[in-house]
Amino acid sequence: MSTKDITLTVNGETHSLTVEPRMLLIHAIREELDLTGSHIGCDTGNCGACTVVKDGEAIKSCLTFAVQADGSEIETVEGMEDHPDADGGLHPIQEGFEQEHGLQCGYCTPGMIMAGKAILDENPNPTEEEIREGISGNLCRCTGYQNIVKSIQYASDKLDENGEVAAADGGRAETDGGFTCGVENCCGGTGFDHTGGDNE
C-alpha cells in the first residue's frame, strides 16, 4: 500500500500527514485532524455537508483526495470564531444562523456556513438570487432554505455595519478618495474632509 506525505494548513495551523492516496480530504480533516465540524452526508458530491474553503474557494471535500490538497490552505467551520470578523465571538455568519433560525437539525450547517463565507468573501453584498445560487450545491432537508438565505443576508448586513464602524473609528480603511463615513458629527471641527480625498 503506497502512502504520500502531505502538508495541509487548516484554519491557520499547518499539519504534516501521511495518507493513502485514496483518503478523501473530508476523512483527513475529520479523522486525522479530528476536526469533526465538517460533516459527511452523501460522500458522492450531492449534498454539500462537507463543503470547506480551499485556497479561497468553496469545494466539496468528499470530491477531493487529500493528496490533491497537498500544500493548500483549508478553512473549516472550526476556524470561523477565530476569524478577525468574529471579533472574539461568533462569526457574523454563525450569528446569522442563530439569529435567523437558519438551522433545524444542523447537519447541513457547517457546509452552509462555509458556502456562505465563500459567497461573502467574493461579494460582500449579494442579492437574494446570488445567495441562492451560491448555496445551490448544498442540500438542507429541514428549513426550506428561506432562513438560510436570511442568515447569510444577516451576515452581509452585519459585516457592512462592522466595516462602517471600523471606518468611523479609524477612517483609514477606505479613504482613498470619495469616502463618506455616514456617521453624524464624526469628524466635526477637525477639518478632515471625508469626501475630498486630497487630504493625504
Add this chain to the structure above:
Amino acid sequence: MKPAAFDYHRPETVQAVVELLESLDDAELLAGNQSLGIVMANRLATPDHLIDLSGVDSLSGITVTDAAVEIGAMTTHRTIERSDRLAEVLPMLPEAAEQIAGPAVRNKGTIGGSIGEADPAGNYPTALAALGGTLHLRSAEGERTVPVEDYFIAYMFTDLRENEIIEAVSIPREAYPVDRTGMAFVELKRAAQTWPTVSAAGAIRVDDPGESEPTIETARIAMANAADIPLRVPDAEAVLEGEPLSAAALDEVADIVTESVTPEGEMHADREYKAEVAGEYAKRSIRTAHERAIDAADD
C-alpha cells in the same frame, strides 16, 4: 475508505503524462475529480493508478485569436463561466458552464473532464456538438486532432484512446461573427445536483441584424440527454437557414427535434415527455439565440 486503493502520480508536463500512460497498466487521468470521484466512491471504477493533471500548468487557459478560441483541458467551469472574452466571442460556453451543478463543483470541474467523461447529458459535449471544433489529443506517439463530430461515438464512449490525453479543444470563430450572431444554452433541470432532463444548445447567424426581418444564414442546434451522444439535429437547422425566423419554422424545428431524439426514460421523465420537451427547448434556444443575434448589432 470508499474508493479502492490506487497509486497516485502528479506529473508536471504533458510529456510526463503520456509517458506514464504508456508505462502504467490500468491508469486513469484525474482532472477536477467531480465525476471520477463519485464513480470511484461507488467502486464503479477501481483504477490501479491515478495520474493527477493539476500540476500540468500548460493544460489550463483560454486563448482567443481572430481565427479561433482554444481552451485548455484543465480549465475549470468557473473560469469559463467568468471569462469576459468568451462571453463576447462564444457566449454559449460561459452560459453552458454557469449551469453546471453548484459553485463548489464548478470551482474544480474542468472542460476536459467533461469531454473525457462524454456523458450525453453534459453541457460542454452538447455545446461543442452545436458549435463544431476540434479536439487536440496527445499520446507518446504525438498529437492527433479529432473533429467534434467524430469524437462522440456512443454512450460515454469516444474516440479517445487509452494512451491519450485531451490537451485542448479549439473552436473556429469564422462561423460566428460577434456582431450578427446569437447563442443560447437552455436546460431543464430539477436541482443543481441533478443531471438536466434535457438541454438545448442553439446558435444563429443572421445576414443583417439591423433589418426588421434578417435572413438566417447559419443555424446550429444540439440536444443534451436526448440520445446516446450529444445530438446535433441538422434537419432542424436546415428548416431555419435561408429564411427569416417565423413561428411556423420554430414549430417545425420543435417537431423535427422531437422526432429525431431517442432519449432514455428516467424516474422523473419518461421517453415521450423527454422527446416532447426536447422539441420545446430546441425552440426556446433558437428563439433566444435569434433575439441575441439581433441585439448583437447594438452592442
